[in-house]
Amino acid sequence: MLKVEDIFTHMPVLETRRLVLRPLSLDDAQDMYDYARDPLVSRYVPWEVHRGIEDTFAYLNTVVEDQLAGRVSSWAVVSKAEDKMVGTAGYVWWQPEHQKAEIGYVLARSLWGQGLISEAAKTIVDFGFTRMELNRIEARCFEENIASARVMEHCGMTFEGRFRDYLRVKGAFCTFRFYSILRREWEEKL
Numbered sequence: 001m002l003k004v005e006d007i008f009t010h011m012p013v014l015e016t017r018r019l020v021l022r023p024l025s026l027d028d029a030q031d032m033y034d035y036a037r038d039p040l041v042s043r044y045v046p047w048e049v050h051r052g053i054e055d056t057f058a059y060l061n062t063v064v065e066d067q068l069a070g071r072v073s074s075w076a077v078v079s080k081a082e083d084k085m086v087g088t089a090g091y092v093w094w095q096p097e098h099q100k101a102e103i104g105y106v107l108a109r110s111l112w113g114q115g116l117i118s119e120a121a122k123t124i125v126d127f128g129f130t131r132m133e134l135n136r137i138e139a140r141c142f143e144e145n146i147a148s149a150r151v152m153e154h155c156g157m158t159f160e161g162r163f164r165d166y167l168r169v170k171g172a173f174c175t176f177r178f179y180s181i182l183r184r185e186w187e188e189k190l
């Protein structure tokens with residue numbers, strides 16, 4: 001078993017019923033660009049729509065740097081049915097000293113509403129409690145992003161409150177909803 005601090009230098013492949021979660025690579029650029037160029041996909045995220053595949057390569061280069069440095073990074077979400085990389089899901093930050101981390105996720109629009117990201121996110125939450133020794137896992141979304149809030153609820157997270165005008169994103173102040181699940185709550189559900 002890897003030491004907890006080495007987990008993201010040797011990011012494991014995870015599997016769910018309909019998905020494979022594996023490390024991202026530069027080879028994912030075209031599949032990622034196919035969804036990241038869609039303005040509805042980037043509507044409620046801090047990053048801008050990808051205007052060309054160079055934007056996707058620039059992002060993936062930062063991911064590869066994070067992987068090489070052993071920092072947290074998202075998994076590529078691969079649909080078994082389509083045999084295609086269709087999104088990302090994983091940890092966006094991790095504070096081992098506080099045993100807490102935050103998850104985030106994105107999926108190609110054609111696949112929304114089938115429960116795929118809830119399936120991925122539950123597995124990533126399980127990974128956080130079993131492998132990363134987390135005590136608290138957080139997630140947050142723009143107040144208008146009902147689908148994302150539902151994913152958090154499907155993971156067993158509790159709504160903790162709304163932070164008004166929390167971030168200025170794409171020129172507008174945005175209110176966020178915060179959710180979390182604690183280790184003891186996750187253990188109760190086992």
Ligand SMILES: CC(C)(COP(=O)(O)OP(=O)(O)OC[C@H]1O[C@@H](n2cnc3c(N)ncnc32)[C@H](O)[C@@H]1OP(=O)(O)O)[C@@H](O)C(=O)NCCC(=O)NCCS
Pocket residue numbers: 040041042043044045104105106107108111112113114115116117118119140141142145146147148150151
């Ligand atoms: C958020 C996102 C990842 C969800 O992925 P998904 O695989 O479609 O999510 P799931 O199917 O697992 O769950 C979505 C839930 O939201 C519900 N939902 C979706 N849109 C909704 C809406 N406009 N109003 C009410 N409910 C909605 C679905 O019915 C489903 O709930 P249910 O299972 O109780 O029926 C996807 O919509 C996405 O990629 N959005 C753009 C990127 C993004 O916003 N990421 C999150 C940043 S915080």
